[in-house]
Amino acid sequence: MGSSAASAGAESGLRRVIKVGTSLLRGSPERPTAAVIADLAASFSRQQRQGDRLALVTSGAVGLGCEALRFSKRPTEVVALQAAAAVGQGRLMALYQDAFAVRGLAVAQVLLTRSDLASRRRYQNACRTLEQLLEWGVLPVVNENDTLATDELRFGDNDTLSALVAVAIGADELVLLTDVDRLYSGNPRTDADASPIEEVRDLAELERLSHVAEGGGQWGTGGMTTKLAAARIATSSGIRVRLADGRDPAVLDALFAGEKVGTVFQPSSTPLADRKSWLAHALLVKGSVRVDAGAERALLQQGASLLAVGIRAVEGHFSRRDAVRVLASDGRELGRGLSTLSSEELRQIMGLSSEEVRRRLGAVGDAVVHRDQLVLTCLAS
Ligand SMILES: Nc1ncnc2c1ncn2[C@@H]1O[C@H](COP(=O)(O)OP(=O)(O)O)[C@@H](O)[C@H]1O
Numbered sequence: 138m139g140s141s142a143a144s145a146g147a148e149s150g151l152r153r154v155i156k157v158g159t160s161l162l163r164g165s166p167e168r169p170t171a172a173v174i175a176d177l178a179a180s181f182s183r184q185q186r187q188g189d190r191l192a193l194v195t196s197g198a199v200g201l202g203c204e205a206l207r208f209s210k211r212p213t214e215v216v217a218l219q220a221a222a223a224v225g226q227g228r229l230m231a232l233y234q235d236a237f238a239v240r241g242l243a244v245a246q247v248l249l250t251r252s253d254l255a256s257r258r259r260y261q262n263a264c265r266t267l268e269q270l271l272e273w274g275v276l277p278v279v280n281e282n283d284t285l286a287t288d289e290l291r292f293g294d295n296d297t298l299s300a301l302v303a304v305a306i307g308a309d310e311l312v313l314l315t316d317v318d319r320l321y322s323g324n325p326r327t328d329a330d331a332s333p334i335e336e337v338r339d340l341a342e343l344e345r346l347s348h349v350a351e352g353g354g355q356w357g358t359g360g361m362t363t364k365l366a367a368a369r370i371a372t373s374s375g376i377r378v379r380l381a382d383g384r385d386p387a388v389l390d391a392l393f394a395g396e397k398v399g400t401v402f403q404p405s406s407t408p409l410a411d412r413k414s415w416l417a418h419a420l421l422v423k424g425s426v427r428v429d430a431g432a433e434r435a436l437l438q439q440g441a442s443l444l445a446v447g448i449r450a451v452e453g454h455f456s457r458r459d460a461v462r463v464l465a466s467d468g469r470e471l472g473r474g475l476s477t478l479s480s481e482e483l484r485q486i487m488g489l490s491s492e493e494v495r496r497r498l499g500a501v502g503d504a505v506v507h508r509d510q511l512v513l514t515c516l517a518s
């Protein structure tokens with residue numbers, strides 16, 4: 138995020154986002170939820186004193202709601218999940234408030250929906266609020282606004298949300314705490330031969346590993362699949378990701394001390410800038426445009442804007458300023474960006490020269506997707 142970069146420069150410590158999954162926050166008879174949170178508070182307060190700026194992304198609203206309602210398993214209907222989250226979110230915050238107060242730390246509830254982050258104005262607003270909390274030394278405790286998020290606009294899991302929060306605050310590191318000690322070559326619960334993976338060096342290696350990820354347990358939602366998606370978002374934005382076992386109360390201190398635990402995903406050496414990262418990851422894509430070989434060359438080799446003359450097909454229904462995928466003629470994704478024209482307008486003018494476009498549509502700019510509003514996702518490494 139623009140403003141965070143400047144203020145982050147003056148800090149002595151690191152900016153870190155720690156995501157705590159449902160699998161941990163459900164607790165166990167030996168280590169109930171309150172004990173998990175008390176351990177987090179102890180580690181957080183030590184690290185804040187070292188100069189780090191920390192934000193927490195927490196799951197657990199549905200899990201704690203289900204516990205309060207004495208449900209034996211997670212409901213599957215969205216409305217029941219939303220109502221359970223409404224029961225659990227207040228309980229979750231009360232636990233954080235109490236445990237962090239013991240350590241002298243104030244906490245702030247931040248509830249976000251996917252559409253908040255997909256609108257640039259609301260995204261920047263959220264960034265500013267998070268920045269203010271960090272400056273005050275107050276811990277943002279972020280969760281998805283489960284009760285309000287509509288089905289098609291839900292993250293559902295908090296892994297993706299945590300990566301976007303890490304991008305939003307200009308974090309150096311994203312820590313994913315879960316109930317498995319690291320990434321394996323297969324789900325260790327079902328595959329006895331799965332071998333541990335300690336380091337994922339770049340995005341190409343991450344892509345090659347995508348097949349190893351499976352879903353999670355009874356209470357977690359995304360499993361390893363969404364953790365790898367989160368790692369892709371964060372590392373392509375220059376943020377190191379560490380996946381570690383939150384069942385171990387000493388794990389955060391070890392991570393903060395720089396010890397090798399869990400799996401580390403190294404950040405890209407050519408990270409996307411803030412705006413491009415937002416275009417690549419936060420947007421809700423409404424449709425796509427397919428371009429010819431000449432347009433593909435102009436976009437990839439010259440960094441040009443996309444003009445109507447290179448568009449061969451338009452898919453979906455979208456309005457001016459909506460996000461679209463830019464596809465090669467064979468369907469490969471080249472990039473994502475904001476379209477200056479609606480799908481209906483584009484269908485009238487695709488393949489036409491800029492002069493002809495103006496004759497038909499009046500005073501519109503040459504670029505259908507301006508290069509400043511376009512990120513070439515196919516070049517990310
Ligand atoms: N390749 C893999 N390596 C490690 N864990 C995996 C893998 N594939 C699937 N998993 C599962 O992912 C689970 C963690 O995800 P999840 O239950 O969603 O946790 P959380 O609630 O912390 O997000 C682990 O318990 C493990 O069973």
Ligand SMILES: N[C@@H](CCC(=O)OP(=O)(O)O)C(=O)O
Nearest residue numbers: 158159196197198199295358
């Ligand atoms: N927002 C939801 C989180 C959903 C969830 O289970 O996420 P995760 O811990 O990533 O599997 C909640 O608070 O229950």
